[in-house]
Amino acid sequence: MMVAEGGRPRLGRTAIGRLVVVVVVAALITAGAVSGALPARRWEPFFQASTWTFLGEGLLVTLVVGGIALVGSLAISVPLGMARLELRGVLGGLVTAWIELVRATPILAILVIVFLGLPRLGVRLEALQAAVIGLIIYNSAVLAEIVRAGIASIPRGEVEAARSLGLGYVSTMRFVVLPQALARMTPAIVSQLITLIKDTSLAFILGAQELVGYGRSFFNFYGNSMETYVVLAILFFLICYPLSRFSRRLEAHQPVAERVVVPGEADQLAAATP
Amino acid sequence: MLELSPALAEYSDFFFEGFRNTLILAIGGLIGALVIGIIVASLRVWGGPVLSPVGTAYVEFFRNTPLIVQLSFCAVLFAPRNLNITADPIVVGILGLSIYTGSYVAEAIRSGILSVDPRQVEAARSLGLTQFATLRLVVLPQAIRTVIPPLGNITIALTKNTAIVGAIAANELLKVAGVIETRTASFDGYIAALIAFWCLTIPLAFVVSRIERRLKFAR
Numbered sequence: 001m002m003v004a005e006g007g008r009p010r011l012g013r014t015a016i017g018r019l020v021v022v023v024v025v026a027a028l029i030t031a032g033a034v035s036g037a038l039p040a041r042r043w044e045p046f047f048q049a050s051t052w053t054f055l056g057e058g059l060l061v062t063l064v065v066g067g068i069a070l071v072g073s074l075a076i077s078v079p080l081g082m083a084r085l086e087l088r089g090v091l092g093g094l095v096t097a098w099i100e101l102v103r104a105t106p107i108l109a110i111l112v113i114v115f116l117g118l119p120r121l122g123v124r125l126e127a128l129q130a131a132v133i134g135l136i137i138y139n140s141a142v143l144a145e146i147v148r149a150g151i152a153s154i155p156r157g158e159v160e161a162a163r164s165l166g167l168g169y170v171s172t173m174r175f176v177v178l179p180q181a182l183a184r185m186t187p188a189i190v191s192q193l194i195t196l197i198k199d200t201s202l203a204f205i206l207g208a209q210e211l212v213g214y215g216r217s218f219f220n221f222y223g224n225s226m227e228t229y230v231v232l233a234i235l236f237f238l239i240c241y242p243l244s245r246f247s248r249r250l251e252a253h254q255p256v257a258e259r260v261v262v263p264g265e266a267d268q269l270a271a272a273t274p
Numbered sequence: 275m276l277e278l279s280p281a282l283a284e285y286s287d288f289f290f291e292g293f294r295n296t297l298i299l300a301i302g303g304l305i306g307a308l309v310i311g312i313i314v315a316s317l318r319v320w321g322g323p324v325l326s327p328v329g330t331a332y333v334e335f336f337r338n339t340p341l342i343v344q345l346s347f348c349a350v351l352f353a354p355r356n357l358n359i360t361a362d363p364i365v366v367g368i369l370g371l372s373i374y375t376g377s378y379v380a381e382a383i384r385s386g387i388l389s390v391d392p393r394q395v396e397a398a399r400s401l402g403l404t405q406f407a408t409l410r411l412v413v414l415p416q417a418i419r420t421v422i423p424p425l426g427n428i429t430i431a432l433t434k435n436t437a438i439v440g441a442i443a444a445n446e447l448l449k450v451a452g453v454i455e456t457r458t459a460s461f462d463g464y465i466a467a468l469i470a471f472w473c474l475t476i477p478l479a480f481v482v483s484r485i486e487r488r489l490k491f492a493r
Contacts (some may be wrong), residue, residue, distance in 0.1 A: 017327025024328060104475040105468060106437035109448050113464055120461065194338065201340035206440050212343060229347040233339040240338035263423075263483065266378045266431040267337075 002261035008069045042224035046231060051218070058214025061128075061233060065210055069132050073139035073196070074189075080140060081147025082173070084111045087236035108202050110134045115206045128210070131203035139196050145262045146188045153260060188260045188268055190247035193269045211235065271273070281460030285450075289463065293470055294452030299367050299436040299446055300474070304429055306372025311379025318384050329380065336377040342438055345370035349442040365444075367439035371432060378428045386421035387413060419489050426482030433474050447471065 045051050085096045102110070118125055118133075125133070154177050161174040163187035204213035212232060219228040244267075251259065262269050282289060317329030336344065348370045352361040390413045398408040440449030447467040454463030 016323045017330070020324050020327050021331045024331075100476070100479075101472065104434075104472050104479065106471060107432040108437045108440075109464075109468060109471065112448065112452070113468070116455065116462065116464070198338075198340040201342050202438065202441075205342070212340070212346075225350045226347065229343055229350065233335075233343045233347070236339045236343065237335060241334060244334075244338055247493065263427050263479075263486070266375075266428055 005186050039050070040220070042175055042227045045218075045222045045224065046227070054218060055211070055231070055235070058209065058211040061209065061214075062160055062197070062200050062211040063239075065128065065132055065135070065194075065200045065203065069135035069139060069196055069200070070193060072132070072136040073143050076136065076140035076177075077143030078146035081151065084144055085148050085151055099141045099144055102138060103145070105138075107134070107138045107199050108205065110138050111202055111206060127206040128203060129209035131206055131208050131210075135196060135199060138199075139192060142195075142262060142265060143189065146185050146192065146260055147181070149260045149262060150185040150188075151177055153184055153258060154180055184254070184258045185260050187247045187251040187254065188262060190243055190250065191267045192265065194243050194247070195265065197239055197243075198236065275295030276294040279460065279462040279466075281454060281458035282466055284458065284460050285454050285463070288445075289447075289450055289466060290448045290456065292445055292467075295364055295444060296433075296436050296446045296470070296474075298364060299371060299439055299444070300429075300433045302364075302368035303375055303432050303436070306368055307375035307379045307428070307432065310372055310376025311383055314376060314380035315383035315387065318380065319387050333377045333380050336374055337381075341370065341374045341435055342441060344374050345439060345442050348373070363439070363442050363444035366442060367436070367444045370442075371435060371439065375428060375432050375433070378431075379425065382421050382424035382428060383417070385424075386417035386419075389418045389420040423482065423489060424486060426478070428477050430475055430482065433478065434471070437471070 037127040080095065080099065083092070084099055086092075087095055111131055114137070115125075115127060115130035118130065151173075158176055158180075159172055162176045163169075167175065200210055201212045203210050204216065207213075207216070215228045215232045219225040222228075303435070304436035314329045314332050317325045318333070321327075329362060345367065348366050349363070352366055381400055394412055394416075395408055398412045399405070403411065436446055437448040440452070442448050443449075445453075447470055448464075451467035
């Protein structure tokens, strides 16, 4: 809200914008209700507390799966990214090939192959475990590229200075390179977290019960599939939108030369635009 | 390859149908996403105080919700119970992919347009060029350079995302591999699907990185 010179309150640009969006959404809902495509009674279950304890359970599973997958991917990605940067010869080729092949594969294909393939090798696992393993495989490869780009962005002279002061490779990495690289990587990691959280929704295709799976059980009972998908989309939006704002804010404070962007990942590019 | 796997040999026509559908989904999705992206980016840049927030809302909402939820919503929307249209899942898939990918394309195009210095627009206008001529002769030729690399990356992501359309019963590569696995108990379909996806995404990634490097030096 801004006050114009005349003393009369005037709506600011963003306030008008928000008003317009609210009006459009309200018009869409009214049009849906009037045309009979979205009758009000199918929204009624969303006013019951039991609905929200049920969907909340699903949301919790999604957040836990996302959290475990993030921690697992980060833990694997640091050594993987360093190996990609430092290893030469056959071993280096293998690491590069692994990262590139995983990143060239659709995430759903990885999830399905883990879920159906590992039992063939004698590993028993449930759908949710398979989903976590698949998410870790894919995201650790992407994060490894972020780690590599982050480490590579630190000037060579700093490493040489540290080495000439007598620090070993591990100490140089631990005290000089990684702390700085990690700071530069943070916006890219947050962007990847958005991709990861959106991708947890694929677990229901394997038969796992996470937020979308809970939503499907819910609308199978009430027969309000369209309305439930709208609510599910809003729940995901409420998690991912603040993260994308956060990532953009972090990046805005970063000099352009220090930005770490991994090509091929759509959400990374989204954060990189002002 | 076919001699190595009796399961694939038996279902080779079916498998290539899946490959064709994956290509149709990727190309159709890209065209749809470009149309949506151009419209939404125009809204955001030139929409003024009323229309540009609508563009922003579109981008933020569809970028921050999972593709599978958007696809499932489209699939339900076109089911006979709601709009009385029994749509081909491939068509619904192209629509869903276009809506989702369009939000990324819009951002790429918008940042391309904004990358052109506004003083150039002022100069062109003061030289007597019309608004349209300024756009055509001054802004767009420069914006294209900034837009092409992210568009290439979005295309790679789109190609990978076509695998998700199998979840709404479209016979694309991954779904076809699943059907072959259930019918023959052979895992070869999945191996072949993986290789087929790599044949699409790896050359694409190679081309995109080449273009990216060339455009970087051109400036």
